[in-house]
Amino acid sequence: MTVGAPLLRLTNVSKTYVGTNALLNISLDVEAGKVLCLLGDNGAGKSTLIKILSGVHAPTAGTIEVNGEPVRFSSPRDASAYGIATVHQFGGTFPLMSVGRSFFVGAEPTKRWGPLRRFDKKLASEIAIREMQSLGITGVTDGRRLVGSLSGGERQALAIARGVYFGASVLILDEPTAALGVKEATHVLRIIMQARQKGIAVVFVTHNVLHAISVGDHFAVLIRGEKADDFRKGERTREQVTDLMAGGEAMAALEAELAEMQAQAHHDTT
Amino acid sequence: MTRRPEVGALIGTLGVFVFFAIFGGAEFLSSAGAASWLNVAAELGIIAVPVGLLMIAGELDLSVGSVLAASSMTLAIVSGHWGGPMILGILLALTIGVATGLVNGLIVTRTNVPSFVVTLATLAALAGLTLGLSRVITGTTSVGLKPDPTSKALFGTLISGQFEVAILWWIAVAGCVAWMLQETRYGNWIFAVGGDKESARATGIPTNKVKIALYVGSGFGAALVGVIQTILYNGAQVANGQSFVFNSIIAVVIGGVLLTGGYGSVIGVILGTLTFAIVNQGIYYTGWNSDWASLILGILLLVAVLMNNTFRRLALSSGPRSQRKA
Structure with a gap:
């Protein structure tokens, strides 16, 4: 680890899909305990950038560094091994699973040994509920509830809680407030500030300027795959x-x- | 309670049971009556349980019909026609099931061709292979077998003259699979793979291995029924088993498993299988023409799916609304 290096650094990252440039020479620093807002209209390249950060796609050119060391993600698993957690627009992607089950997909806690080794669903539910409560979600008290029965904000909170619980140092939130009402959006913004206070680097992807300005420390605006502007809190109206x-x-x-x-x-x- | 996938299926099973208890009378309720639908349910259930698991993971397996025929013929030819030891015939028959499952699983995961098409292809191909080889080897399409007493007792006996020993196999298979699905982390992987394959893979679940293992399971289940039928009826026919292809799917869907994956339970599949068997056999006790059984099943399938959709919607809205503040 290089002292002083940002948690995640992109240098001149480009992505080309058969002839068209989806991203061109993007350089970004993602710092611990800060919220980086990625702003842009539909089709500006936000989704492509998220896919590169979360390991779904590899960049065509440019470098990605984690703590100053160059890395190459060949899968989302690689990215999460480096502490990068991505939360998609609708939060949990398993609407028909219970809260406890979905929280621990792929990392199920078990008890007992050998052939009697079993998935500790009770513990899973308790932890999931506790982690959601620590983010201020008090409306969900039964871990057996189906994820699909939660409100949009609760689902976002569940997914963010999951990322935090599994030790994410970078949290990428893809349009977390886009599908929400005003009240729920406010709550999600508060959760973003809580994550920031825990020292997590948050990449907040949105096209809502008001939401971005209210929580962001650092802003990057994408237009047609290029970084059109890059500024700090208070530098622009x-x-x-x-x-x-x-x-x-x-x-x-x-x-x-x-x-x-x-x-x-x-x-x-x- | 309404959160469970088998609520609709339970209502269905109780409904058809009461219906045939009224119209089928004392004979339907006698032990012979119970045996008739339990026997049908057991053979179907040994296949429907692993097929249901596969459907929870979001895939279909139509090849079970031909696997059953191929394993039956393998046992009858090896241990009957050639006079080999029973144990060898049984092991080879089960190997056919495992091998077909492996082939299905590998093709589905490697090619991304929809499993409906892949297993339809293996259904046809294996049926042709079985017919062709049976004729080349034995010259007929029907081969007899004289099972030894141990094999007969294990696979093909009738308990108190009525109940197939297959019922115990069904209970054993369902018990193991239910434990695996509900109580182990592998069960959670199956739900996740059926719910959203890409997200499941992103969390580190070996989605392809899960699917291949499930295809091996359904192939094994079909081959086990092939062994059971061959020993029970002292022989095998090439055309055996084709009715299981869609009957297993009917049982699974009536049992509340979502056709697109991610939702379902073993108890639901058991109830769906019982419902199917009760309708299938109950009609004979009513004195009505048995031609109508299929009509009832068709209507029942539609009603069951609609009812299951309703219960699923209820499960998705079962949160206390007053507390939705977040």
Whole structure:
């Protein structure tokens, strides 16, 4: 481990899919105890970047370093071995499994030995409920409930709790607030701050500028696969970021067009 | 309670039992009546339990019909036609099941061709292979066998003259599989593989090995029924077993297993199998034309699936709504 090196560093990472550039020369530092917000419109390359960070795809060019050491992820398992946990948009992906069972998929606690060795479902449920409660989710008290019966925010919390419990040092959250109501989104933002306080590096992927600005320490804006801007908390206003994301020129053109249409409508009625 | 996948199946089993108890009368309720549907249930159940496990993991196995025929013929030819030792015939018959399962599992996991197509292909291919080899070796499609007393007692005897010993095999198979599914981590892997294969793999579960093992299990179950039938009826026919292909799926689906995987239980599959067997045999006790049995089964299958969907929806909304604050 190199002292002072960020937890996760991307240097000039590019990803090409048969001829098209999905990502071009992305450089990012992900620091412990900080929230990095990845902003971008649909199709800006956020998903591709998540896939590279979580080990689903290997980059075409560029390097990834964990604690200063260059790494190559050949599978999501590799990435999680380095402490990188990814939580997808809808949280738990096993809606028909119980909370306790899904929390420990692939890492089931067991008791007894030999042929009587069994999956300790009671312990699994207790831990899952306890970990969710530590993130402020008190509405779930029975670990036998099916994941699909939880609310969107509860599912996010379950997935985040899982990542934290299994020792994630980097937590990648893919649009965790996109499908949620205002109240639930607020709760998820609070959970992000809790994870940050525990010293976890959070990569918060979103297209909601308000959510990003309220929790982020560091921001990167992606446009058509390139990093269009990179700034720290307080260096940009919300309007500036929104304009940039929407592509300032495109927005200006749209506004002009709308003004013209309104004038036309006004003209027609008189 | 409503969270369990077998709630609908239990209602179904009780429903058809009461129905035939009323219309089938005392004869249906007699021990001979019970034996008739328990025997059918046992043979089907030994196949339906591992097939159900496979369906929870999100895959189908249609090849069980031909595995049953191939293992039956193998036993009858080796130990009957050639006069080899019984134990050799039985072991070879079971090996056929394991080998077919291995082939199914390897093709499904290596090629990503839907398992419906892969096992449909092995169903056809193995049926052809069995028929062809049987004719080449014996010149007929039906071979007799004189089992020794030990084999007869183990696989093909009738307890108190009515109940097939297969019922005990069924209980043993179901007990082991239920333990594995509910109480071990392998069971959790099976649910995870059927729920979301990619996420399961990302957590480190060897998804391909899980599937291959489950195909070996269903092949073994079908071959075991082949051995049981051959010893019980003192011989084998090439056409044996084809009815098990869809009957096993019917039993599993009535039992509350989700066709797309990730949800189900062994108790549900047992109940689905009993429901199937009760309808299949109960019709004879009503005095009605048995032609109607299939119609009842078809309707029952639809009703069961609708009912299971309802119970699954209930299970997915069983959270206390007042506490949803997060």
